[in-house]
Amino acid sequence: MKRTIIFTLLSLALCLPIAAQDVRFGALAGxxxxxPDNLKSKIGYKLGAKAELGLSDLSQGLYLDMALLLETRAWKETYASAIAAYKQSKVSTMPWYLNYPVHIGYRFPVSQNVNIFVNGGPYVAFGLFGKMTHETVLMDGSTEKGTRYNNVFTDKNVNGENVQRRLDWGVGLRLGAEFNNxxxxxxxxxxxxxxxxxxxxxxxxxxxxLSFAYMF
Incomplete structure (x- = not known):
């Protein structure tokens, strides 16, 4: 059901450019x-391109915000051995995704050169590549470091499953300010x-x- 809702929203959003009055393109990084739930947080990066399509025929200030992003959704975790094979093992991942968010937004003018905007909507992300590394403390107190999986989206775990699922989807919310257009x-x-x-x-x-964008 959630998948149906997300793809229905994406289809509707892609139809909105018919009503667009203006188009702007930009580049962003952040x-x-x-x-994530039940796992430890980790910092990553994003970069990509975006487009804004004005929808003034529907409402002044209304716009469609779309982007194509290459981004990391990093995470890490610490495990204790259940069979006393080692004391503990810390794993760290830096998986890269191609993310496609489609948001509906509204722009509020604050002054001649400053606008505040808010937008929200669905996203679909496709996993590309990313290693999982480990640092394991052995029973004798020595430390072993290395790569556990070369690609978390294709390598199999002990159950014969891919370590990480390629496809992810959800919703996003953005709040920001624009200066000098x-x-x-x-x-x-x-x-x-x-x-x-x-x-x-x-x-x-x-x-x-936190992202920074330049609009052309």
């Missing part, structure tokens, strides 16, 4: 903090609807971001 600073939040690891199916993306 920092992510992923704090060129520079944007945005606070962002994305909430995943799907458990993204096969070991922790209840762990969903919980992503906080």
């Amino acid at each position: 920092v992510n903090l992923n704090a 060129k520079y944007q600073v945005t606070l962002e939040y994305d909430r995943g609807f799907r458990g993204f690891t096969t070991d922790y199916l209840s762990s969903r993306a919980n992503l906080y971001s």
Whole structure:
């Protein structure tokens, strides 16, 4: 049901450019903090391109915000051995996704050169690549470091499943300011609807971001 709702919203959003009065393109970069359920948070990065389509025929200030982002949704965790094979093992991942958010937003003029905007809507993200590394403390107190999986989206765990699911979807919310119709600073939040690891199916993306964009 959630998948149907997300893709229905995406289809509707893609039809809205018919009513668009103006189009702007931009480039953005930012920092992510992923704090998924039941796992430890870790900082990552994002970069990509975005487009804004004005919808003044529907309402002044209304617009469609779309982006194509290459971003990390990093996480880490510490495990204790259940069979006394080691004391503990810390794993760390930096998985990269191609993320496609489609948001409806509204822009509020504050002064001649400053606008405040808010937008929200669904996203769909596709996992590309990313390693999982580990630092394991052995029973004799020595430490072993290395790569546990070369690609968390294709490598299999002990149960024969992919370590991390490729497809993720959810919703996001953005609040930001634009200066001189060129520079944007945005606070962002994305909430995943799907458990993204096969070991922790209840762990969903919980992503906080700060991004900077330049509109051409």
